[in-house]
Amino acid sequence: MKKIIGISFLLVFVLSSMTIAQEKRIPAKGLAVYEAGGGFKPYEFTRHAIGDDDILIETMYASICHSDLHHTHQDWGTEIYPMVPGHEIVGKVVKVGKNVTKFKVGDYAGVGCMVNSCGECDYCKAGLEQYCKKVMMTYHGKDWAHGNEITQGGYSNNIVVKDRFAVLVPKNADMKKVAPLLCAGITTYSPLRQSHIKKGDNVAIAGFGGLGHMAVKYAVALGAKVTVFDITEDKRAEAAKMGAIKYVNVNNESELKGMDDSFDFILSTIPAMYNPSMYLKMTKFKGDFAIVGLPAFNNQPTFKVMDFVFCAGRNVYGSQIGGMKETQEMLDYSVTNNIYPEVEIIKANADTVTQAYKNVLAGKVKFRYVIDMSTLK
């Protein structure tokens, strides 16, 4: 009898907790893909309640990264739908949890690729949350802190996020251009800074899209002599305008001659098939070839072991975004030095975003589409 009363009490408690939790959930609306490679449609859902360390952000802008296409197309493994992409997000803080001191209502906040991590491992302690085994992606992630619900991204009117995973955006920032910094910015800033590029170093940026053009801007700001590699003629003028000293159209074989052993640092931002050994050969002895571009799993560029032996003494390594501390540093550096992406602002309606994805896939966007989330209906 005691046991039954106990269980009943427990049941009432659990049910009432669930009701409270449910009441506190935040209604959200956004644009979702409902199947692999499908177009966008409106989607209504809820986000978890605002915890003590969380902030609620009203989304202002969210941008389109090439990796969003890889996710919506399931290029990088099985996904769960409906999926609301968006991991380059800027918005206004409209509510803060009781422990939050980093933000106050009215501040501007940025959210990138991740929204949580264990906080206890060596990576987390070193400010390298992106490498934590429990790192939680901003969308298509499993939210282990909230019953394993699937996270949804920034193509929505709001987002709830731990303050530790949001960066403070200075009020004087050019808000419509900030979102791409949260992925394209930090992903290129981090390896460029950590490679200790010196003024006058020869730097090559392979792939001149969303990530690549940010890399060019940072490398130029760091004083490097920058060469850009891409597969089109369309952006030659833009490269020069951004301060690159040379632009190489990889499809013109003659432009590639005499470039072996030329660069102190090469960054590949290429998200599709290419010849990585060509860039390894172009790296100077004791130079670095860093890789941040991630092509589809089933269409992977490869290195042969012999490439490394023949081009001995060149370091090849990959890099993923950057830790939260470095992301804040990148944002402050970018705003202070007026380094922003080239953006094309589009409306937050399903057809427009669907068409924008098609354009990205066809290489028709020059650098970055930014969705004005205030236009979401």
Place this chain on the structure above:
Amino acid sequence: MKKIIGISFLLVFVLSSMTIAQEKRIPAKGLAVYEAGGGFKPYEFTRHAIGDDDILIETMYASICHSDLHHTHQDWGTEIYPMVPGHEIVGKVVKVGKNVTKFKVGDYAGVGCMVNSCGECDYCKAGLEQYCKKVMMTYHGKDWAHGNEITQGGYSNNIVVKDRFAVLVPKNADMKKVAPLLCAGITTYSPLRQSHIKKGDNVAIAGFGGLGHMAVKYAVALGAKVTVFDITEDKRAEAAKMGAIKYVNVNNESELKGMDDSFDFILSTIPAMYNPSMYLKMTKFKGDFAIVGLPAFNNQPTFKVMDFVFCAGRNVYGSQIGGMKETQEMLDYSVTNNIYPEVEIIKANADTVTQAYKNVLAGKVKFRYVIDMSTLK
């Protein structure tokens, strides 16, 4: 008329020079392969005259490196036959050119993979002659300083070499074990030293043959905790005897469990097909994965670009032998610390060496065959 007299004089001069040069050529005999993958047969030939900076070495020992098999089998591109292999050589100096001060008659000298370089490029000036664009291989090389004749290696009774490309072997060295140091020794010593391994670091050596077992000995001497990876059970006891704390038979999947992110430094000496990504995953964040093993060109292990992105922050690079200064340092270090290869001495007759090659190909040699060149008939 003056012109004709001039030409005649020139002709006489050239012809008489050629005769002198021809007279001075050094007769040599050795063991050669006469076709790709063929067995050894005796071979008589001549070597270029002893120049002012050259020494003549009477070969005592020459050893069999796995790369000799790649050359005799034409795994690494077209070769010219007859070919006298051998790039791990030790012998006695029997004659010196007039400018030579580094050696005197009666000294012991070692010769490794290269016998000349331009001497003027940045690599040569930095003591990295192995990366000089004009580096001349000890055998199957084109001798641009002697009318492009093809160089012949150490499976012969003598060798003529520039003093700069021979190392002085201390008189107290264990001569029958010195030869393999000139390639297997320096090839593993160089990346291990340059990786700045600290006492207690976790080091893995992949491939436990001629190169691998030298790597184990050096890494143990440097104070590292060494794990050995190979594909056989036969050498487990030897690894322990050399000071390795762990031996992993890669064919036993269970032994590979839980090894990701384990090693500060991994050296691959594997000369055949393998999975390099497995080792990349086992490398710690900010650790190094160095490659010295070079499999056949038409059977190359590959890395995917995504391997680098997922295992971000690990450096992958290749390394080739070592410069002459470092080779001398390696030799002195090895002799002082009594670090020698495990050798099996064989006779310098054609059938024995042919069989030895078959054994190496079949993985039947544990570490290194050394040919006693004094037994050459």
